[in-house]
Amino acid sequence: MNAVVTASGLSKRYKNTAALDNASFRIEAGRIVGLIGPNGAGKTTALKAILGLTDFQGELSVLGLDPRKQRNKLMEQVCFIADVAVLPRWIRVNEVVDFVANIHPRFDRKKCEAFLARTKLTPNQRVKQMSKGMIVQLHLALVMAIDARLLVLDEPTLGLDILYRKQFYQNLLEDYFDENKTIIVTTHQVEEVEHILTDLMFIRDGRIVLDADMDAVGERFAEVMVGADKAAEARQLKPLDERQVFGKSIFLFDGADRARLEALGEIRRPSVSDLFVATMKGTYA
Amino acid sequence: MKTFYWLVKREFWEHRGGFLWTPVITGGVFLLLNLMGIVASEVIGSQHGFHFMFNNNIHILDHALNSDDAARAGALMDMMMYSTTMIISIVLGFVVFFYCLGALYDDRRDRSLLFWKSLPLSDSATVLSKVVAGTLLAPLIAVVCGVITGIAMLLLFTITLSFHGVGAWHLLVYAHPFQVIANLVGSIPLYALWALPSVGWLLLCSAWARSKPFLWAAVLPVAVGMMLGWFNLMDGSFMGNGWYWRDVCGRILLSVFPGSWLGPDNFRTMGSGAEHTLDFLGLGNAYSVMSTPGFWIGALAGLALLAGAIWLRRWRDDT
Numbered sequence: 013m014n015a016v017v018t019a020s021g022l023s024k025r026y027k028n029t030a031a032l033d034n035a036s037f038r039i040e041a042g043r044i045v046g047l048i049g050p051n052g053a054g055k056t057t058a059l060k061a062i063l064g065l066t067d068f069q070g071e072l073s074v075l076g077l078d079p080r081k082q083r084n085k086l087m088e089q090v091c092f093i094a095d096v097a098v099l100p101r102w103i104r105v106n107e108v109v110d111f112v113a114n115i116h117p118r119f120d121r122k123k124c125e126a127f128l129a130r131t132k133l134t135p136n137q138r139v140k141q142m143s144k145g146m147i148v149q150l151h152l153a154l155v156m157a158i159d160a161r162l163l164v165l166d167e168p169t170l171g172l173d174i175l176y177r178k179q180f181y182q183n184l185l186e187d188y189f190d191e192n193k194t195i196i197v198t199t200h201q202v203e204e205v206e207h208i209l210t211d212l213m214f215i216r217d218g219r220i221v222l223d224a225d226m227d228a229v230g231e232r233f234a235e236v237m238v239g240a241d242k243a244a245e246a247r248q249l250k251p252l253d254e255r256q257v258f259g260k261s262i263f264l265f266d267g268a269d270r271a272r273l274e275a276l277g278e279i280r281r282p283s284v285s286d287l288f289v290a291t292m293k294g295t296y297a
Numbered sequence: 298m299k300t301f302y303w304l305v306k307r308e309f310w311e312h313r314g315g316f317l318w319t320p321v322i323t324g325g326v327f328l329l330l331n332l333m334g335i336v337a338s339e340v341i342g343s344q345h346g347f348h349f350m351f352n353n354n355i356h357i358l359d360h361a362l363n364s365d366d367a368a369r370a371g372a373l374m375d376m377m378m379y380s381t382t383m384i385i386s387i388v389l390g391f392v393v394f395f396y397c398l399g400a401l402y403d404d405r406r407d408r409s410l411l412f413w414k415s416l417p418l419s420d421s422a423t424v425l426s427k428v429v430a431g432t433l434l435a436p437l438i439a440v441v442c443g444v445i446t447g448i449a450m451l452l453l454f455t456i457t458l459s460f461h462g463v464g465a466w467h468l469l470v471y472a473h474p475f476q477v478i479a480n481l482v483g484s485i486p487l488y489a490l491w492a493l494p495s496v497g498w499l500l501l502c503s504a505w506a507r508s509k510p511f512l513w514a515a516v517l518p519v520a521v522g523m524m525l526g527w528f529n530l531m532d533g534s535f536m537g538n539g540w541y542w543r544d545v546c547g548r549i550l551l552s553v554f555p556g557s558w559l560g561p562d563n564f565r566t567m568g569s570g571a572e573h574t575l576d577f578l579g580l581g582n583a584y585s586v587m588s589t590p591g592f593w594i595g596a597l598a599g600l601a602l603l604a605g606a607i608w609l610r611r612w613r614d615d616t
Contacts, residue, residue: 067612088417
């Protein structure tokens with residue numbers, strides 16, 4: 013198989029906390045992977061390891077390269093957007109396009125200009141005169157014009173209003189993503205990405221606690237709304253989580269027998285955010 | 298090579314204010330002050346009737362000069378072009394000092410490092426582009442601005458003289474603007490090598506400090522010097538540790554100031570007098586500093602510091 017990222021036994025310690033604790037995972041080509049975890053779970057450290065921005069223990073191969081040693085070569089094939097507003101504040105739109113066009117071998121200037129034409133950005137505008145949403149439009153236009161094999165997004169829509177957030181993911185899906193590209197995205201706005209993800213990875217305390225494609229998630233997890241009369245019976249099936257809505261209980265099951273669940277009540281596919289909350293219970297306690 | 302050109306260009310874009318506008322404005326202010334001085338002296342002169350300066354002596358300028366006077370007039374005008382460049386050079390020293398101190402720190406602080414690091418740029422090319430921008434590009438712009446200011450000064454004085462009926466235009470041919478330009482441009486490579494220990498040290502601090510790079514860069518060497526002085530005192534030997542202040546502290550902090558390779562000792566060996574000043578400023582004398590071991594030791598130390606800065610740039614992130 014053509015794995016884009018293969019990690020085994022990835023560990024990284026900051027002074028007294030483990031940011032990554034023996035994490036192992038594989039990411040195949042042509043996937044959109046959501047790396048989701050609470051604050052401080054090690055998401056950003058994992059991304060930085062993939063991008064060769066930080067040292068770590070363990071084995072990691074990205075597009076067949078070692079990000080610690082072959083970073084320059086790797087960055088021709090990898091793009092990343094690390095939250096909003098990391099574009100230098102002094103640079104102008106035409107300067108940054110000129111610069112990237114001249115130093116990046118896989119940058120398509122025409123494409124970038126076409127993307128920019130759809131925005132309100134003007135060539136002489138400086139980044140410091142732009143709103144957060146406009147900065148991310150500029151960054152996205154640059155990144156989408158690069159024919160990279162792996163795109164890493166670290167909280168790309170943090171602090172943007174809903175119009176920009178929707179547009180961001182829509183542009184990525186419509187104008188960028190195809191079977192040769194792979195996207196890894198971390199975000200707290202789970203509801204916005206769950207419909208575009210093909211794979212889901214939960215990370216907690218530096219460990220991967222869930223790694224499955226979305227179809228498998230739908231098969232494995234089930235949410236059942238149960239009346240008060242059958243609640244005790246449901247609890248015997250060891251639900252992951254239980255919450256109350258309008259006098260009924262909603263149970264979340266991991267790998268329970270479908271037939272038995274159907275007898276209890278109506279089965280639904282759980283949302284990623286409910287799954288997340290159930291999995292991460294007690295993280296901050 | 299193309300990438301490197303664009304990296305240097307990026308430095309120019311970011312620091313247009315320091316590299317271009319600072320020397321231009323310094324030159325402009327200098328010209329303005331001179332113009333104000335001339336106007337003031339004209340006004341005071343006409344009020345009080347002090348005309349002796351122009352009326353009596355200056356008419357010798359109308360006559361054809363003998364070769365000795367011509368040489369002296371030429372030297373005077375060359376000095377004027379040097380002096381404007383020197384003033385701009387002092388300003389350049391400050392610009393380069395703070396440029397180096399911020400070059401690998403500012404983008405970590407505002408996190409734009411993450412953007413630059415998302416591009417296929419090697420860390421050595423990034424650091425070296427900053428060295429080239431600070432030690433070759435910035436001085437070149439300063440020299441151009443300095444010479445233009447100097448020429449403007451000459452024209453200013455000549456026009457003032459012509460208002461008094463003194464035609465000094467023919468004197469301008471005795472100046473050596475091309476020689477001055479060649480001398481100044483020729484000393485830029487010397488400057489780049491001489492400034493290496495400072496540039497290396499400042500870039501190292503810039504890449505290393507998690508906050509307040511100025512404090513690290515300036516306080517650390519001064520504190521070490523004071524410790525050395527203290528130990529010397531304890532030893533009972535009142536031998537100064539002047540070598541440390543001059544050859545270590547001075548070189549890693551102050552070598553970014555152009556002409557700091559010229560010392561008072563050097564001037565004395567050239568014969569001190571005003572008539573030797575131009576020889577003193579000449580390229581031959583400037584490059585004689587290359588025959589001292591301190592020059593090359595400093596340059597090598599600078600390269601080592603730069604290697605350290607490149608390594609730090611590779612592994613330091615925005616935290």
